[in-house]
Amino acid sequence: MGILNKIITAFRGGATEVGQSIVDANSTRIFEQEIRDAENHLTKAKRELTDVMAKEMQASREVDRLKRSISEHEGYATQALEKENEALAMEVAEKISQLDQELAEQQSANTNFTAHATRLKELVRKTERQLTDYQRQLSMVKTTESVQKATASITDSFAGSSSKLLNAKDSLESIKARQQQFDDRLVAAEQLADENSDKSLHDKLAQAGIGEQKSNANAVLDRLKARK
Numbered sequence: 001m002g003i004l005n006k007i008i009t010a011f012r013g014g015a016t017e018v019g020q021s022i023v024d025a026n027s028t029r030i031f032e033q034e035i036r037d038a039e040n041h042l043t044k045a046k047r048e049l050t051d052v053m054a055k056e057m058q059a060s061r062e063v064d065r066l067k068r069s070i071s072e073h074e075g076y077a078t079q080a081l082e083k084e085n086e087a088l089a090m091e092v093a094e095k096i097s098q099l100d101q102e103l104a105e106q107q108s109a110n111t112n113f114t115a116h117a118t119r120l121k122e123l124v125r126k127t128e129r130q131l132t133d134y135q136r137q138l139s140m141v142k143t144t145e146s147v148q149k150a151t152a153s154i155t156d157s158f159a160g161s162s163s164k165l166l167n168a169k170d171s172l173e174s175i176k177a178r179q180q181q182f183d184d185r186l187v188a189a190e191q192l193a194d195e196n197s198d199k200s201l202h203d204k205l206a207q208a209g210i211g212e213q214k215s216n217a218n219a220v221l222d223r224l225k226a227r228k
Contacts, residue, residue: 028141035134042127049120056113059106066103070096 073096080089 028138028145031134031141032138035131035138038127038131038134042124042131045120045124045127049117049124052113052117052120056110056117059110059113062106063103063110066099066106070099070103073099 073092077089077092077096080086080092
């Protein structure tokens, strides 16, 4: 039973590693999708904020209406009392009491709508700032990935080119070596031919000052000086 648990644990660990590798391989795509999801939530939050602000305005208008109505009925009650019509004044007072209750409810609702709208506005502002930063980061991440891919491609190409360049260099050196060997053979053949001809002997005699000597400019000049 202990071995089975270990096998299951090992399998779960392997599955976790595979899952993590998938996440790592698609991290940029996941980050981009998360940004889109956040943008969708932001759009919904803005719609909700719009609804809350509309209800806040409605409640505010209702508060103003009730205040005007209360003031108006208070005037009616005052006039009824002045005419000593307490029954009518009491009826108006009951209406004012009802309006007071409605006013309290609308003021409470308006306060709640205002507080909710304030919280939503702050949340929307923070989310927009965060999304702007994330979008900038996403752009930088994509640019970095593109540069890294290009660098890797260039590196791979350079590695392959280096091997080809080395092969080409070896070929060039081999060609040069063959050409030099050919030139060396020509020079050696010429030297051998000279050694086997009279030219080689005449050269040796001339160097030793034996035999017919060629005239040169210095000899001519010396001869002319001697005639004076």
